[in-house]
Amino acid sequence: MNALQQDIAQLIINTLNLEDVTVADIPPDLPLFGEGLGLDSVDALELALALQKRYDIRIASDSKDARQHFTTVASLAAFVQAQQEA
Amino acid sequence: MNFIIDQWRAWAPGLDSDADWLAWSRQPVRVPDGDAQPSCDFLPPMQRRRLSRLARMTLHVAWPLCAEDEQLPFVFASRHGETPRTYALLSEVAEQQPLSPTQFGLSVHNAIAGQWSILRGQRGESVAIAGEADTFEHALVEASALLDDGAPAVLVVLAEEYPPEPYRDWIDDVPFSYALALRLKRAGSGEAWQLQLEPNREDAAVEAWPHALNVIRALQLRSDTLVHAWKTRRWIWQRIP
Numbered sequence: 001m002n003a004l005q006q007d008i009a010q011l012i013i014n015t016l017n018l019e020d021v022t023v024a025d026i027p028p029d030l031p032l033f034g035e036g037l038g039l040d041s042v043d044a045l046e047l048a049l050a051l052q053k054r055y056d057i058r059i060a061s062d063s064k065d066a067r068q069h070f071t072t073v074a075s076l077a078a079f080v081q082a083q084q085e086a
Numbered sequence: 087m088n089f090i091i092d093q094w095r096a097w098a099p100g101l102d103s104d105a106d107w108l109a110w111s112r113q114p115v116r117v118p119d120g121d122a123q124p125s126c127d128f129l130p131p132m133q134r135r136r137l138s139r140l141a142r143m144t145l146h147v148a149w150p151l152c153a154e155d156e157q158l159p160f161v162f163a164s165r166h167g168e169t170p171r172t173y174a175l176l177s178e179v180a181e182q183q184p185l186s187p188t189q190f191g192l193s194v195h196n197a198i199a200g201q202w203s204i205l206r207g208q209r210g211e212s213v214a215i216a217g218e219a220d221t222f223e224h225a226l227v228e229a230s231a232l233l234d235d236g237a238p239a240v241l242v243v244l245a246e247e248y249p250p251e252p253y254r255d256w257i258d259d260v261p262f263s264y265a266l267a268l269r270l271k272r273a274g275s276g277e278a279w280q281l282q283l284e285p286n287r288e289d290a291a292v293e294a295w296p297h298a299l300n301v302i303r304a305l306q307l308r309s310d311t312l313v314h315a316w317k318t319r320r321w322i323w324q325r326i327p
Binding site: 016017020021038042045046052 | 131132134135136184186187188191
């Protein structure tokens with residue numbers, strides 16, 4: 001897990017108030033929604049807000065790609081990196 | 087109206103067990119509020135993640151009063167609601183920050199009743215009310231109507247949270263956070279009480295404690311009568327021997 005992935009995993013834990021979950025419990029390829037970590041659509045909204053604040057990026061709410069970006073910590077990290085470099 | 091208190095449970099910071107409340111009832115003090123909250127560890131962590139402090143207090147006191155396979159009407163009562171959440175959201179608005187979807191979604195008075203319904207699989211009636219200093223009595227009127235409607239028992243929770251600093255000049259009747267759950271029924275064993283409403287023609291004396299805490303004291307100390315006057319209303323609580 002690289003530094004950005006770790007940072008995002010920690011952001012997920014803090015933002016969504018996941019007691020008893022540690023960064024090690026969220027490997028980069030673990031599905032975040034449904035089966036896997038078990039997040040839901042309200043979590044997705046909350047997480048999008050937290051990501052925008054933390055990394056100073058924009059996430060278009062109507063983006064068709066959003067679902068893809070939010071699949072795992074690895075896909076989120078790749079998305080954040082791409083946005084920051086854009 | 088008459089009702090029977092089948093079971094009750096209360097929580098405040100540092101006050102949880104029957105013995106805690108008996109000691110407090112004998113010598114009531116303003117307990118420091120701090121940020122203590124019930125753990126609600128009867129729920130898995132993923133189900134606890136959206137529970138506010140007031141929600142945890144409510145679930146903590148209500149949880150053991152409802153059997154696993156039981157459906158009970160639920161009355162949630164709070165005069166002030168979740169003032170810390172309100173203040174946090176208004177602060178974000180003032181700073182022109184985007185609002186947290188979770189906080190916004192849960193910022194309605196019946197959110198906690200909804201969380202109770204989801205987490206306990208309760209599909210029956212639920213009511214959320216906010217009134218004046220006699221919110222508790224109005225909750226009992228609701229419960230009584232539900233009992234009249236045929237419910238074998240009703241859960242009533244009165245919960246208040248210590249307000250954030252900017253509200254403290256206005257909210258002077260919440261000395262510390264507290265929650266009280268009552269399981270009420272119409273007949274059978276338990277503590278029988280009568281509640282009567284009369285017009286109040288006197289100036290109401292300022293009570294040292296919110297009325298729900300006075301009711302806890304009466305339950306613990308076996309008092310027979312409580313009078314709660316508020317504006318034009320005078321509520322007489324009388325234990326039925």
